[in-house]
Amino acid sequence: MRNTTNIFTEIANKINTKIKNGSYSIEQKLPSEYDLAKEFNVSRLTIRKAVDLLIKQNILIKQKGKGTYIMKQTDKFQSGKNGLLSFTESARAYGKTSKATLITFEKTTQLPEEVKENLQVQEEPVFHIKRLRFFDEDPMTIEEIFIKETLLDEATLEENITGSIFKLIEEKSDIAYSHQEIEAVLATDELSEFLAVEKGQPLLLVHTTTYSASGHPILFDKSYYRGDKYTFKNILHRI
Missing domain, CATH: 3.40.1410.10 (Chorismate lyase-like)
Structure with missing residues (x-):
């Protein structure tokens, strides 16, 4: 059985991988918590924690009332x-x-x-x-x-x-x-x-x-x- 405290980190890594391979576009909002929870077969709370982690890592940014977006990255x-x-x-x-x-x-x-x-x-x-x-x-x-x-x-x-x-x-x-x-x-x-x-x-x-x-x-x-x-x-x- 997986350690529940690490599940949201795994999901954050999977979301980041999809960002890097272009599955999630920088020009569009990130899918909703509901859609991400369905996609990764986890709870919305887990998705929320994963997204918060990616925000702290300056990969995502949340705009109040508009949604969560992917920040532009550099190759350096x-x-x-x-x-x-x-x-x-x-x-x-x-x-x-x-x-x-x-x-x-x-x-x-x-x-x-x-x-x-x-x-x-x-x-x-x-x-x-x-x-x-x-x-x-x-x-x-x-x-x-x-x-x-x-x-x-x-x-x-x-x-x-x-x-x-x-x-x-x-x-x-x-x-x-x-x-x-x-x-x-x-x-x-x-x-x-x-x-x-x-x-x-x-x-x-x-x-x-x-x-x-x-x-x-x-x-x-x-x-x-x-x-x-x-x-x-x-x-x-x-x-």
């Missing part, structure tokens, strides 16, 4: 589409594998002012990690991460240095939200070599500070993303 990988996820979790959400090549790993107190300000540290040791990240075999981003030493065991970090940093942090601290600033830059010789793009090609430089629920800074991340492969999704709803 969209950071933020499914909330605050690690790079590893984002890859999994797109059906991709992730891997990392280590460029730099050190524990240091010699920090740029930008890092000190965002992590609210002065002389405290901080882990500095620089990695090249891949979706499958495609280089996607060079990330430079600074993490407070108190949040990670050094031996454990070294052992898992190319894996999910979020997963390691969450063994000691909750992760609640991030603030991001995004700017456009051009690929230098070094960046073009790592990311397999031409020198001068536009990249996205993202400065991210990640916080615990209590508002304490956990991690500062300065990453370069391929502009031809990656985008940051922020849906603005008119109220």
